[in-house]
Amino acid sequence: MDHSPEPDAPILFFDSGLGGLSVLDPTRALLPTARFVYAADYAGLPYGKKTNEELAARVPALLGRLVERYQPRLAVIACNTASTIALPHVRAALDLPIVGTVPAIKPAAELTQTGAIGVLGTEATVRQPYVDDLSAKFASDKTVLRHGSPGLVTAAEAKLNGQPYDPAAIERAIAGLRNQPGGDAIDVIVLACTHFPLLAEELQAVAGPGVRLIDGAAGIARRIAYLTDGQRWPADPAPGIAVFTRSDDRPPPPLAALAPYGIGSIETI
Template sequence: MQPPSADAPILFFDSGLGGLTVLGPTRALLPTARIVYAADYAGLPYGQKSDAELAARVPALLGRLVERYQPRLAVIACNTASTIALAHVRAALDLPIVGTVPAIKPAAALTKSGVIGVLGTEATVRQPYVDDLSAKFAADKIVLRHGSPGLVTGAEAKLRGEPVDPEVIERAIAGLRDQPGGEAMDVIVLACTHFPLLQAELQATAGPDVRFIDGAEGIARRIAYLTEGQDWPAVASPGTAVFTRSDERPPPPLAALEPFGIGRIETI
């Protein structure tokens, strides 16, 4: 394969704006990389879709995006899409694909009490992939799971400058803590890229004795490793955000995306 040109972008893909939490650490490591950030607003929320629907939708949409933007690498910055469709995407596309999986391994190393919470979408927390991660890295721990679709809506609202419903935050934490053993939980895995956008609110409700962890830093390091030695632009340029067209959900104002290095919005 020919090495990519310096202008070839990194493509980030998510159902909405949660993948911005992965984009941030990546830009810190690769500050001049050209960025295309794609959000499937027409399909949001992914957490309430069937596995079969996502296994078909995600590879097809990523195929269109790869054809249009010719990225050097694609990042599925969405736990739900990764746990369901990552293998399908890798089979369909001829370029490196980085997925996002719940950070259960580092959580198991952090916990002192032996009780870990996994907070994700309904689709993510029911996946056998989470069973496998728990068995492999946390077999001697108690791993509690809770699916919270309201946190995705809350994170999207927060980025738009709208208030976050405190009851959504309280229900999410209670969904873990009210399970047997939940009172001893001292680490929570944020198993949805949207959820770190609400970490301050979640921390205030969970209390200072609970640590939160997500996989964004590890994903950024993986992207840097896979692109090591490749050419990059000499100077940074504003990235492009691409939204699938939705009558119910227009793209956010550009001002909400500019702190993440986005300078242009497109719809497809």
């Protein structure tokens, strides 16, 4: 008996905001006819300011509602903070494949020539024991410096919405790494928040040409393609759905801002 999902069963991408679009993009390149739902928890943004306990309860509950509503074949937690804190709880609660997002410390350790790596994330991500474990496992002979930069999440959201943001947030983020002992030697910076690749051009300009910026989005897309290999997909592409949790002070972005990512409609829950 064929237990594979129906061709129209979507892939669910979940993030606190719009950062997960940086994961959606390479996934659409690999699976161009896949249906998808992009979910942003605007009522909970920013995750980097929440406690581990809050996220461990909030993320599985919200994903449970989304899975019930959209019946996806696979769910992607396209958020480093949510993944490093809530991934085990989500996998325990939901009966479908879950793909998480982790800081790209392993490839950074392979790329660095100076032995100094910067990890730029939210405050919640950079304090996680998970990051300690990745550093110990893959970069034990390197210098790994971390900096939490909530201002970059705000800037990325504003940029994608076509709104002004403080360019000093970019400079402060890079300075937060550079100004640590050994920071001058950094030649690879891990963008350990899916929002941050949306500011890659601006971050690169401040970091300078001698620094490589890397993130895990392409690897996540390959993982999604691997887990769905052999499954049936629709013959033709169709616009995706964006769904936002209701927030009194943060309305969903205009559809025009999301259209370049293949999104054709917006819903709220």
